[in-house]
Amino acid sequence: GLGKERSLQRCCPRPGPDSLCVPPPDPTWASLNLGALICIECSGIHRNLGTHLSRVRSLDLDDWPRELTLVLTSIGNATANSIWEKNTQGRCKPTPESSR
Template structure:
């Protein structure tokens, strides 16, 4: 399928990968896919290139990131540790993959402004999105926890706007999907009382709207007034949407 052609450089993949980690944006072989699945979906969301459906937003994420960019974050500082070869045992693969994603052992340090990471993460994410810097966004997310992603700026009782508001304003499907996967509050309101869904509808980004609907946001296109008690009519909004050598990733 086209995803392989977009993200799979034959110089990097001696074998044909048949699986992908959605949130990491990387292609993986069938053996590594089992190890990734055991990490849990909070670390790696595994999907088959051939057996699963690929909505447009998922295709965009994988095509935008790819193994080279993903590894520039997750494998940047291996400190002399040698990556297993395609002939490595499962135990060697698992040790590497867990160190890489579970322990974040090879992620480069993050240059920080004044203050600590927890206080500044939401602002750093907002800046990365506003500047359309996908690589920096990936690095920030690799360093972050869900609590840090949703920490309000110091001294503020509400968000001026979050990185998700900015991503929806830009109609950036890739950044919107990544932020949602990493736990950003999809229902947060900016200082004008707008949710990300409201902004996505204003900008007409169907991709962003679809992502938000899939992750618990109401349609917000329907009237919000209560239905009169004596009325026998009602309406519902449908939210349905629905082996050769292997490379270690």
């Protein structure tokens, strides 16, 4: 696409040493409805959540219309995590190593 990777990478700074997929160093997937970039391991976890919770799409294999690119660049991982992880009800955040 239209420089999609550059646009998507620009929206999310490189992670610090304590981050868990926030964003991943080389994201290859995204959750459309959550507005976050994710690694391949987390894409499997997100797929198992079901499409009613997380709609996973490949950055490389799927088409990225301008509108969807704008959603990800507008939200980004930090904002998405601050919204979606706000009320985890005592549950731990899954990591890339979590079982599916």
